[in-house]
Amino acid sequence: MLRLLKDTLVSQVVTLWKVFLHAFDKTDTVEYPDVKPQMFSRWRGRIILSRDPDGEERCVACNLCAVACPVDCIALQKAEDEEGRWYPEFFRINFSRCIMCGFCEEACPTHAIQLTPDFEMAEYVRQDMVWEKEDLLINGTGKYHDYNFYRIAGKKIGGKDKGEARNEAVPVNVRSLLP
C-alpha cells in the first residue's frame, strides 16, 4: 500500500516540481518576426534562378525541372539567341502548388534552379504566388559558385566557339587527310 503511494504520489509531485523549474529556463521560442531564425543553406525554401559565373542566365530551358516536378507547377518555353544559346523565354513557378520537395533542383543539369532558406512566402492574394522569370532570377550564382554549363557543353554560343569547351580539341578540318 505504502509502496503504491510512493510510486504514484511522489512521482506526481516530482514531475510537477520539474515542470515548475522550467519556468526559469532560457526560452526556446523566439519573437518572430522581430527575431529571425538562423536557417541552413540546404533548407528547401523559396526557389530562385541563378546566374553562371559569367553573369549570364544559367537556365538553358531544358525542361528537366518541369518534368521532375511532382505537382507540375513549373512551366517554361525554350528560346534561343542569335548565337545559339538556349534560354527560357518565360519561366513560371506556381508557388501555390509547390511542395518544396527540391526535385527540380536535383534534376537541373546546370545548377540554375535552387531552393533557398527563405521561407517567408505568404501572400494575401493567391495569384501573387505565381512567379515569373523576372521574379525568380537573382544576380548571383547561388549555392554553386563555379559551375558553368556552357563551358562544358559542345554547343557553340556567343563567346565560346567550337573546340573551346572543356577538354575539346580544335575542330576537325574535313578536307585534311592527315591522321
Next chain:
Amino acid sequence: MAKISVDGIKYEVNAANNLLQECLSQGLDLPYFCWHPCMGSVGACRQCAVKQYRNAEDTTGTLVMACMTPVTDGGLYSIQDSQAVDFRSHVIESLMISHPHDCPVCEEGGECHLQDMTQMSGHNYRRYDFQKVTHRNQDLGPFINHEMNRCIACYRCVRFYGDYAGGTDLVALASHHHVYFGRHEEGTLESEFSGNLVEVCPTGVFTDKTFSAHYSRKWDLQTAPSICTGCGAGCNTTPGERYGSLRRVVNRYHHDLNGYFLCDRGRFGYDANNSAERVKEALFVQAQINGNAEVPARKPLSATEAARQFNAMAGGDVIGIGSPRASLESNIALQQRVGAENFYPGINDDELASAREVLALMREPGLHCPDIRSLEQSDCVLVVNEDLTNTAARMALALRQATRNAATTMAAAARIPAWQDAAVRELAQHERSPLIILSPQGTRLDDVASDTFLGSVARQVQLLEAIAHCLDPEYSVSSRDPSLTSRAKAIAQALSAARRPCIVSGISAQSTALVRASGNLARALQKARKGDADAPVGLCFAMPEANTLGLVLLAESTGNTLSGALQRLAQKRADAAVVLENDLFRRAATAEVAQALAGHTPLIVIDHLHNAFNARARLLLPAASPSESNGTWVNYEGRAQSAYRVFAPAEPVRAAYEWLTPADPVLLPSISSEEILAQFADAHSAFAVLKDLLPHRLGLSAVMKSPRQLPRYSGRTAMQANSHVHEYRQTQDPQSPLSFSMEGVPLQKDASLLSAAWAPGWNSNQAISKFQDEINGELRQGCKGVHLLQSGQAQASYAPIVLPSEGDLAPYFIEHLFGSEEISAKAVAIQARTVGPYACIGEALAQTLGVAQHGRILLKAGERQVQLPVLIRQRIAPGSIGIYCAGELDRYSLAGGVTVEAVPEAPDLLLRSREMFRHLVISDSWQGRDES
C-alpha cells in the same frame, strides 16, 4: 519458321530475317544503331553484339553482331551473357568518348535513341578524360539543324539520304575519327525527304529546325493520330501541340502507306497552322455610314452572333460548294445543310471529270489499286505524266524502292539475304527493275528510270495507245504514229515480262484522255497476261489533295459541277452560297469566278486561312484547321482514314462541320463528327463501311478515353497560372475517344489510338517496334482505314479516247512540292523554299526567242498577257512550254494554248529571277549562256 533459343527461352522466328530483327520482333530489348527496319543491316556500329553457341555443350560461345547473323533453326543465342553485356557496354563507351555534354540543349533529348541505348547498355559515367573531337556545323537550309559533334558514325543518315531516297548532296566526308556527315559545302539539303533525317539519325545531329524555333520536349507535346493533308497519299502523322500552337509533325507508322517516312511538305507544312494569315474571327460585312456615304466595312462578330447570322443568311435556296481540302465530315455537313442537288464539288470541271474517270477505273474488278507498300514491291512501273515527287512525294519514294527489286531478285539467286544491305547493293551495282517515265519534262526520278519519254499529254496518250496495241492487237488506236512503235514495243515487253507491273498516273494534268489511255493500257496488259488473278495489274492515280476522292465520291450522285454553281451565282439563281474551305480563284478561270461574284449573291465562306476569295465574302467564318478538328480523309486508293484533333482551337474558331450543323446557336455545339459520320453511313449504303472507322471499343476502353498526353506531361498547374491561378478544367472532348489529358486507358494496352509511340526504355519514335506484331508488320489493334471503293461490274471494253488537240506550243503545268499546295505554302519554312510563277522552255525555243537563262518572256493567251521569268531546261518535251502558277496565275485561262514573245532583258529583274531559281533543284537546267 525457325526455332531458336535466346537466353534459354524458345522462340519461333522467321528464318528469312536477321537475329536482331527477330529478337526485336519478339519484344526483347537489344541495343542497335546502324540497323534500320526499312534499310537492313550493315554492321557498322557493333552495338548489337550477342553470344552465339554452336550447340548445347558449347558454354563459351562466340560474340556475333545480331544484325549480321541470319537466324538458323535450332540456333542458341544469349543477350544476357556477361561477356556480351560487357562488350556492348564498352562499345557504347567508345561511341561516347567524344560525345558533347549537350543533352539539356539538344533537341533530341527525351526522345533520343542514343540516350535510350546508352541506358540500355549500362554506360553511366564518363571515364575518358582526354580531348574530344569537335566539328563545325553547316547551315543546311530552313528545315534541318546540324550539330555534328553529336555524331556516332552509324552511317544511317547517308544510307537513308543517298541509298534510300536518292539524294546526292549529303555524304560522309573525311576519314577515321574525323568522319563528317554533311554537304560538300553549306547549303539547303536538296532531297524532298530530308526531314526524315530527324527520325533516322539516332542522335541529335539532324534535328527539325522549325520545331527548334518553338521547341518543346516530346513528353510535353499533346498529340493525336492524324492524317497528312499535304496531298492525296494519306500518310499517317503525329502532330504535336504545346501552349495552344502546333509545334511539329512526325511520322506515324502505317503498314500499307507511309511506313517510316514522310515527305518534307507533310513534315514542315504544319506551320501554316500558326500562320499570321489564320482566320481568327468571324467577319461580317456591313454597310457603315462614313460621312454621307455608305461604305461596306468588315466587322468581327462573336461566335453566337456569327452562328445566328449564318443561320439567317443560309436559309432558302442555298448553293453549297464543297472542298477537297476539307474533311469528309465537313463536306457531308454542308451537303446535308444545302441538299444534295445544291451541293457542288469545289474543284475544276476538268479535274472533276478526270477524277470521275479514275473512280470508274478503280471499281473495275480486273484492275487493282496498289497501296504504297505494294508499289514498292512492283517489279516494273510505268509513270504516266505525273511528276510524283512534286504531287505525291511519298509515292515517288516508293517507286525509287521498286527499282531495287531487281537487286533483291539477284540477291535471292545468289543466296544473299535481302537485309544484307551493303552486299545486295554491291552485287546489283546499277541493275534496276524497269521504271519507265512519260513526262513533259525531266523529273526527280529520272536517275533511276530505265526509260524516259518526253512528250506532251497528246504524245503520251499516243504512246500509251501504241503500247496497248502492242499488248493487244485488237486494241484500235485513235491516231497512229509510226515513230513511236519501237519504243512502244520495248515498253510493252517490259510490262508483260513483269510479275507485278504497275501503272501510276495522276490527275494533275486534268486530262480525261490521259486517264482513259492509262486505263486502257492496264486493261490491255491484264488481257495479255491472261487475267493472272494472283497478281492483277496495278493501276493508280495520285490525287492532288487530301480529300479529292472523298469529295468526288460525295458529289457522285448528282452531275453537279463547279461551273454549274458559278453559273447559278452569276445568274442569281440562289439565295446564298456557302463555300467550304476553298479558294475558288484556284479552281476556275478568274473571269468565271468574277462573273459569279458579280451576281452579288450573299456569300458565306468558312475557311481557316485568309485568301483572295474569302476576302470577298459577306460572312467569313473561322474554321478549325485539320489538326484542330476531327476528320475523315479519303486517299488516292479510296481509303478513308480518321484523324483526331490534336487540340481545341480558341473561340470563335470552330470546325466547319460545327458551323454547318443546324442547331440552336445558343446551345452549340450540337452534333459530333462521329455522329455526322455514323448517320451518313446509315443513310447511304455506299458509305456504310465508314462505320468501321468509328471506334468500337471493348472492356476498359469502352468507358474510358485514351490520353492525348504522355504520362509525364509537365507544367499542368503552371502553364495557365499567369492568367488565372486556379486551374481551369481540362478541355473536354465529347467528340472523340481521346481526352485532353494524360489520364485514360494506357496506350500500351490498346494501341488503336496510338499517336506518340513510347515504351519503357524506348523514348524515341523507334518505340514503334513495340507496337508492331513483328518488325515492319502491322500495328497491333491499329486501324488501317476502310476502303470506300468496292469492285463494281466488269467492264471488258476499252474506253474511247479523243486525242487532245494541241497547238504549236502545248502548255503543261508544273507542280512543286513546296508551293503548289495551298495550305502548306503558308508555312514559313516552306515559303523559304518556294518560287514565284515562271515558265519553262527548251533550248530550241529559247534560241528562237533569243532569251537567256532566267530572262523573261511574254506569255499571251487570248486577252491575257503575263511576263514570266524563264527557266531553260535540257529535258523538256519538244513543242511544250511549262508554266508554274505558284497559286498566283490562273492556269485555266492559259490551258487552251499560249503564244510567247521575248522581252528585253532588265538586269535587275534578271538578278532577281536568278536568285529565285536558286531555290529550285533542277539537274538539267541549261547552262549555255548563263555562265558568262
